[in-house]
Amino acid sequence: MKFSTALSPHVQPVNSVTRVMFEVIVALVPGVIALVWFFGLGVLINVVLAVITALMAESLVLLVRGRPVWVSLKDLSAVVTAVLLAISLPAIAPWWVTVTGILFAIVIAKHLYGGLGYNPFNPAMVGYVFLLVSFPLPMTSWPAVAGLGTMTLNFQDIAQLIFFERIPENADYDALTMATPLDALKTQLSLQKTVLEAQSGAVFGYLAGKGWEWVSLAYLLGGLWLMVRKIINWHIPVGLILGISVISGICYLIDAQLYAPPVFHLFAGATMLGAFFIATDPVTAATTVKGRLIYGMMIGVLVYIIRVWGGYPDAVAFSVLLANLAAPALDYFTKPRVFGHRA
Amino acid sequence: MLNLARFHGGLHLPNNKELSNQAPLRQASIPKKLVYPLMQRQGVTVDPKIQVGERVLRGQVIAYSDHPLATPVHAASSGVIEAIEERLIPHPSGMADLCIVIATDGLDESLVTQGVADFRSQDPASIRTAIKNAGIVGLGGAAFPTSIKLNPGPQRKLDTLLLNGAECEPYITCDDCLMQNQPESVLVGAQILLHSLHIERCIVAIEDHMKRAYARLTQVVAALNDPRIIVVQVPAIYPTGGEKQLIKVVTGKETPSGGIPADIGVLCVNVGTASAVYDAVCNGKPLTERVITVTGRGVKEPQNRYVRIGTPISELIEQCGGYTEHVERLIMGGPMMGFALPDDEIAVVKATNCILAGTAADINTGKQAMPCIRCGDCAKACPVDLLPQQLYWHSRAGNLDKCKEFSLFDCIECGCCEVVCPSHIPLVQYYRSAKSKVIAKAKEAEKAAVAKRRHDMHLERKAKEQAEKAERARLKKEALAKVKQANAEKEGVTQ
Ligand code: SF4
Ligand code: SF4
Numbered sequence: 001m002k003f004s005t006a007l008s009p010h011v012q013p014v015n016s017v018t019r020v021m022f023e024v025i026v027a028l029v030p031g032v033i034a035l036v037w038f039f040g041l042g043v044l045i046n047v048v049l050a051v052i053t054a055l056m057a058e059s060l061v062l063l064v065r066g067r068p069v070w071v072s073l074k075d076l077s078a079v080v081t082a083v084l085l086a087i088s089l090p091a092i093a094p095w096w097v098t099v100t101g102i103l104f105a106i107v108i109a110k111h112l113y114g115g116l117g118y119n120p121f122n123p124a125m126v127g128y129v130f131l132l133v134s135f136p137l138p139m140t141s142w143p144a145v146a147g148l149g150t151m152t153l154n155f156q157d158i159a160q161l162i163f164f165e166r167i168p169e170n171a172d173y174d175a176l177t178m179a180t181p182l183d184a185l186k187t188q189l190s191l192q193k194t195v196l197e198a199q200s201g202a203v204f205g206y207l208a209g210k211g212w213e214w215v216s217l218a219y220l221l222g223g224l225w226l227m228v229r230k231i232i233n234w235h236i237p238v239g240l241i242l243g244i245s246v247i248s249g250i251c252y253l254i255d256a257q258l259y260a261p262p263v264f265h266l267f268a269g270a271t272m273l274g275a276f277f278i279a280t281d282p283v284t285a286a287t288t289v290k291g292r293l294i295y296g297m298m299i300g301v302l303v304y305i306i307r308v309w310g311g312y313p314d315a316v317a318f319s320v321l322l323a324n325l326a327a328p329a330l331d332y333f334t335k336p337r338v339f340g341h342r343a
Numbered sequence: 344m345l346n347l348a349r350f351h352g353g354l355h356l357p358n359n360k361e362l363s364n365q366a367p368l369r370q371a372s373i374p375k376k377l378v379y380p381l382m383q384r385q386g387v388t389v390d391p392k393i394q395v396g397e398r399v400l401r402g403q404v405i406a407y408s409d410h411p412l413a414t415p416v417h418a419a420s421s422g423v424i425e426a427i428e429e430r431l432i433p434h435p436s437g438m439a440d441l442c443i444v445i446a447t448d449g450l451d452e453s454l455v456t457q458g459v460a461d462f463r464s465q466d467p468a469s470i471r472t473a474i475k476n477a478g479i480v481g482l483g484g485a486a487f488p489t490s491i492k493l494n495p496g497p498q499r500k501l502d503t504l505l506l507n508g509a510e511c512e513p514y515i516t517c518d519d520c521l522m523q524n525q526p527e528s529v530l531v532g533a534q535i536l537l538h539s540l541h542i543e544r545c546i547v548a549i550e551d552h553m554k555r556a557y558a559r560l561t562q563v564v565a566a567l568n569d570p571r572i573i574v575v576q577v578p579a580i581y582p583t584g585g586e587k588q589l590i591k592v593v594t595g596k597e598t599p600s601g602g603i604p605a606d607i608g609v610l611c612v613n614v615g616t617a618s619a620v621y622d623a624v625c626n627g628k629p630l631t632e633r634v635i636t637v638t639g640r641g642v643k644e645p646q647n648r649y650v651r652i653g654t655p656i657s658e659l660i661e662q663c664g665g666y667t668e669h670v671e672r673l674i675m676g677g678p679m680m681g682f683a684l685p686d687d688e689i690a691v692v693k694a695t696n697c698i699l700a701g702t703a704a705d706i707n708t709g710k711q712a713m714p715c716i717r718c719g720d721c722a723k724a725c726p727v728d729l730l731p732q733q734l735y736w737h738s739r740a741g742n743l744d745k746c747k748e749f750s751l752f753d754c755i756e757c758g759c760c761e762v763v764c765p766s767h768i769p770l771v772q773y774y775r776s777a778k779s780k781v782i783a784k785a786k787e788a789e790k791a792a793v794a795k796r797r798h799d800m801h802l803e804r805k806a807k808e809q810a811e812k813a814e815r816a817r818l819k820k821e822a823l824a825k826v827k828q829a830n831a832e833k834e835g836v837t838q
Pocket of ligand 2: 721
């Protein structure tokens, strides 16, 4: 009898890119729910808009590049990029902000560099930074956390805001939006207040700000689940958390009036999202064990430096992009000792 | 007890061993034909010592060569040499080569042979000779001549004999089965090896799921009352059965890159090999059969059998109930490192430990490869601590120097990286082709060096010849001049 041949190994692969991406999306669900809870249904509109735009952009680029479309769409990497960017945007960002950001992320940051696996920078973060420097106003206008605003918005109001930038009657823009805890802290400190005085403000909750701390906890939960599922390794998140804790801890010890405690920096802003979902993007991170630890710590330290002394209140996106630059070098200098070779 | 170490990476694979480790070990019947390739390994070929038409007996040497890495081939049953012709041989490339074909006569007449009553009376050299003459090679799959392994040279001091029973490839159970059924021959084989090597320690390593083999082995060790031998169970992590990995696990020592286990005092031998040594020394029996696992969901009655070397696989499968309708691929060896056979008329060789008939559900039928997402899972799984992704990158780019820098030749082609790769990249193929490119390049460089040397020598010779010619001419000229001068002087005198 004749048989067709193939080269070893002959066992079925145990994993697939689609599965990895799918599990990342699943792990984001608690975070998205928390965001919706505190910032309204605009979050969902952003996500849907982003995903549709991303899939269309991806298909179009693949067609132009003459690549098989379905195979790449199926890997879900574009969806992950879309969701990550969408949940980083203010929940009432105008639709064109989302669309432009996604187009920039998929077309420029991903495909101009060769597509999945070849892009040196995290596409979602490139998109985010592009938006932040181009359209600072809509990018920093977060809706007020539920319960803190002077008015509640229904779905229609939100849709009107997002698609027509139409503010509901008898409301003004300032009443709808609110400074984020990181913003608020920065402003207060610049007004010569102490951290403690600043934290007595309404936006600050138990850990790091009303709403925000719950969103962070939800991301943490999803991230831990990803670790249990072995989709991500512990090195980058732990490195990042360690980095931010150590530097913020030192500063806090030096002057608690001037520097917020570590727990604030861990649960404010996008720290948890960054630690478990953004810095862990395999394509753009370091790949060796030691390299990943350093990579994570580097991001943690950068986040703190930019938050405290830089010009932007949150800094995860910038820090990740800067660390992306260092990833190849980190890999090069942290090669493991090969079996049977002398140390 | 022994403290076990562990190596980096490796995989827990679904092992499917229950398919074949339940049925009793049986003798396979004499096949109609026996087929023996003359090529034993790359660059080692044996010469036929028989004529077509000649009748041979079981145990008779039918092919042999003086090459140091060659081992004699013995007929596994009596019969008539039918042909010496080209046939497909078990080789990853699916190549054909010259084979001796015996038409068996069913009488199974043997040459009369005799072992030694007490191996302890033998000196190491004569034991080695007996092992060499019996045609014994490593039965774990590498088929390296055992007698050579037993003589590592005076500069290497051995202290440990390691019997490798850690059958880590999924599906394969032939060693497990042998240890369950013939623990005595394995352990006495170990004693013979200890005796011939003058060493005092033997570790028999088996995987921790081989409960029955463990019980039988420890029982026999106790009965033999030999404190030199201990049996240890090692965790079932693929590729624990790899020689260097197993040595690391049981001794904590790493075989240096490019070196052999003897460099760190260890001799590692497969349990089946030890059993063959026993048969050769104590019973005078050459290696003409071995235990082979016939398994997979593509064969009706998976089991282990004593099979005569040279048996065509088709006959073996028939004895195991034939194929199921779902059979998709025929693999010699395990699913991780074995190679797919194009045809079941190919015969088993000494290194054949398993014939795996896989169904589409069990085997990798080729998934679409996606771009590498640099997830690093491959590096996490690599038992050699390589960076498979970098190796892939550089081998794909044809950057051979970089491949060497990333230790390409330390890759044992275990396939762990490829199995875990979420992008389904055929990584091992890239490494194989990069390795062969490096080797081809080295050969070419060597050839070029030889040619250059030849050319240089030619030039030198030519220059030398020319110089000699010039010298001769000069001498001649001088001589002539002298004569002339003498003549002139003479004339001067006469004037
Ligand atoms: S496992 Fe595959 S996708 Fe992941 S880094 Fe290795 S080669 Fe790339
Ligand atoms: S095949 Fe080579 S590179 Fe891949 S895991 Fe095995 S040793 Fe490492």
